[in-house]
Amino acid sequence: MKVGIIGSGGREHALCCSLKKSNNIEEIYCFPGNAGTNSIAKNIDIDLKNFEKLKDYIIKNKIDFIIIGPEKPLVDGIVDFLEKFNIKVFGPNRIASQLEGSKIFTKKLCEKYKIPTAKFGIFSSIKPALSFLKNSNYPIVIKADGLAAGKGVYISENYSEAYVAVKEIFNGKFGKAENLLIEEYLDGEEMSFFIISDGKNYKMFGTAQDHKRVFEGDRGKNTGGMGAYSPSRLETDELNQKIINKIIEPTLRGLKDIKCEYKGFLYAGLMIINGEPFLIEYNVRMGDPECQTLLPKLKTDFSMIIKKCFEQKLGDLNIEWHKDKSICIVLCSKGYPDTYKNNIALNLKKIDLKKNQFIFHAGTKILKNEIVSNGGRVLNIVTMSNDLKLARENSIELLNRINWKNGFYRKDIGYRVIQ
Numbered sequence: 001m002k003v004g005i006i007g008s009g010g011r012e013h014a015l016c017c018s019l020k021k022s023n024n025i026e027e028i029y030c031f032p033g034n035a036g037t038n039s040i041a042k043n044i045d046i047d048l049k050n051f052e053k054l055k056d057y058i059i060k061n062k063i064d065f066i067i068i069g070p071e072k073p074l075v076d077g078i079v080d081f082l083e084k085f086n087i088k089v090f091g092p093n094r095i096a097s098q099l100e101g102s103k104i105f106t107k108k109l110c111e112k113y114k115i116p117t118a119k120f121g122i123f124s125s126i127k128p129a130l131s132f133l134k135n136s137n138y139p140i141v142i143k144a145d146g147l148a149a150g151k152g153v154y155i156s157e158n159y160s161e162a163y164v165a166v167k168e169i170f171n172g173k174f175g176k177a178e179n180l181l182i183e184e185y186l187d188g189e190e191m192s193f194f195i196i197s198d199g200k201n202y203k204m205f206g207t208a209q210d211h212k213r214v215f216e217g218d219r220g221k222n223t224g225g226m227g228a229y230s231p232s233r234l235e236t237d238e239l240n241q242k243i244i245n246k247i248i249e250p251t252l253r254g255l256k257d258i259k260c261e262y263k264g265f266l267y268a269g270l271m272i273i274n275g276e277p278f279l280i281e282y283n284v285r286m287g288d289p290e291c292q293t294l295l296p297k298l299k300t301d302f303s304m305i306i307k308k309c310f311e312q313k314l315g316d317l318n319i320e321w322h323k324d325k326s327i328c329i330v331l332c333s334k335g336y337p338d339t340y341k342n343n344i345a346l347n348l349k350k351i352d353l354k355k356n357q358f359i360f361h362a363g364t365k366i367l368k369n370e371i372v373s374n375g376g377r378v379l380n381i382v383t384m385s386n387d388l389k390l391a392r393e394n395s396i397e398l399l400n401r402i403n404w405k406n407g408f409y410r411k412d413i414g415y416r417v418i419q
């Protein structure tokens with residue numbers, strides 16, 4: 001089979017590597033991919049906004065199915081578009097993608113189906129938002145409504161910080177803003193919970209804990225993700241069941257009630273408070289870097305899982321995982337998540353990997369036969385081991401050998417679980 005992957009990050013390189021292991025896959029195409037996918041797949045440079053051109057290429061090259069990595073094309077309706085041409089696409093349609101694309105859609109669903117989440121208010125202009133904030137308890141959370149690459153969320157400690165947040169959102173820092181959300185601050189521990197769904201059946205697809213803040217000790221600005229480990233230290237059978245009963249099932253029921261079947265990965269970003277799960281957000285895709293942390297642990301042939309999803313027979317399959325834990329550290333360009341330089345060379349030629357160690361490329365490309373940086377998050381260093389401390393040490397040792405002078409990374413990924 002020929003498969004196409006949409007996206008260019010570490011998540012997409014990890015997806016490529018998992019598919020590459022399967023005997024069923026004869027060719028992988030990556031749209032547009034990065035320097036890592038380039039060595040195992042065909043990178044095709046088509047603008048992801050140009051659905052027409054993507055569709056033409058997929059049909060012309062007889063690609064059997066497509067997996068969508070990032071949220072933007074999903075929210076823009078790429079699945080609905082490609083399916084009109086009988087192309088098999090793994091990912092949710094435009095309506096289901098509102099779970100990520102519109103925080104207000106999700107909050108309303110939570111209200112209707114009694115899904116535990118932070119109390120919230122929706123504001124459509126500056127004045128009422130500010131007068132609400134004058135009389136609020138702090139910290140408080142302020143969010144832009146649409147997609148903002150993980151950066152449209154402010155945790156404000158006082159009124160003057162909240163004032164800046166409201167102004168920035170309504171002044172269009174994250175695109176045109178018609179609404180913002182003001183939310184109660186949930187004080188607990190975060191957990192990422194994944195399922196894979198074929199529209200009729202779904203299965204759990206692991207848990208992870210992600211570190212979104214840029215600096216050690218979870219300080220500084222929010223980023224796309226600085227590292228993750230799996231499984232989350234909070235995971236227990238009892239908590240999994242609560243998450244399924246209180247959050248996942250009512251969400252899927254809510255979608256069914258509007259005649260929408262959920263197909264694809266679904267990622268619930270949760271806050272766990274005294275053993276109880278609260279939904280912070282949904283993402284309609286795998287997490288990045290959680291995907292890179294999780295996929296190496298997968299024992300079952302990934303292409304088989306996707307095939308079963310297209311047949312809507314996921315229920316027949318037992319998804320198996322390696323017992324080892326895994327940790328991912330993200331090597332970033334200095335300056336991320338603000339401004340940084342691109343096109344800085346990375347020397348990966350003499351880098352040997354230990355057993356159960358992987359380098360997934362994120363923001364990289366090939367320039368004049370050399371691998372250079374091409375984004376804020378550049379490489380993902382993953383190590384699997386039964387001992388997370390050792391896994392982290394081995395990832396850091398590898399980062400020391402890579403010794404990229406333009407980069408930085410967090411040395412404390414997994415600190416909550418590693419003594």
Ligand code: AMP
Binds near residue numbers: 187222280
């Ligand atoms: P989101 O983009 O909604 O996932 O938010 C990004 C990050 O902000 C989350 O991963 C949390 O760390 C934090 N966050 C969002 N909403 C809340 C909340 N209501 N209470 C506490 N932290 C939050």
Ligand code: GLY
Binds near residue numbers: 225
């Ligand atoms: N790691 C957070 C995300 O993928 O949204």
